[in-house]
Amino acid sequence: MGQVLSKLGHVDLASLAVDRYEWAAERSVDPLAVLIGHYRQAGELISAAAWDSAARFLESSRCSIEDQLGGADPVTLSVWGTCI
Numbered sequence: 001m002g003q004v005l006s007k008l009g010h011v012d013l014a015s016l017a018v019d020r021y022e023w024a025a026e027r028s029v030d031p032l033a034v035l036i037g038h039y040r041q042a043g044e045l046i047s048a049a050a051w052d053s054a055a056r057f058l059e060s061s062r063c064s065i066e067d068q069l070g071g072a073d074p075v076t077l078s079v080w081g082t083c084i
Contacts, residue, residue, distance in 0.1 A: 003043065006047060011047070014044075014047075015044055018040045018041060018044050021037055021040055022034075022038075022040070022041060025037040032065075032076060035061050035079050038061040038083070039061065042058045062080060065080055066080070
C-alpha cells in the first residue's frame with residue numbers, strides 16, 4: 001500500500017501507512033512481520049535518498065535471522081531474501 005501511495009504522489013500518506021504497519025507488526029507475535037516493517041522503512045529511507053542508512057537498516061534486519069536459515073521454512077527464506 002505504501003509503495004502505491006508513494007507512486008501516486010501521496011508521500012505523506014505512504015509514510016503514514018509504513019508507520020502504521022510497523023506499529024501493528026511490533027505488537028504482533030510474528031518477528032517476520034517486524035522485519036517486513038523494517039524493509040518498508042528502508043524503502044522510505046531510499047525515497048529520501050538516505051542510501052547508506054537504508055543499507056545499514058536492511059543489513060541489520062537481514063542479519064537478525066541469518067542463524068535461522070539452515071532449516072528455515074519458505075516464509076523465513078522469503079523475508080530474508082527481501083532484505084538483501
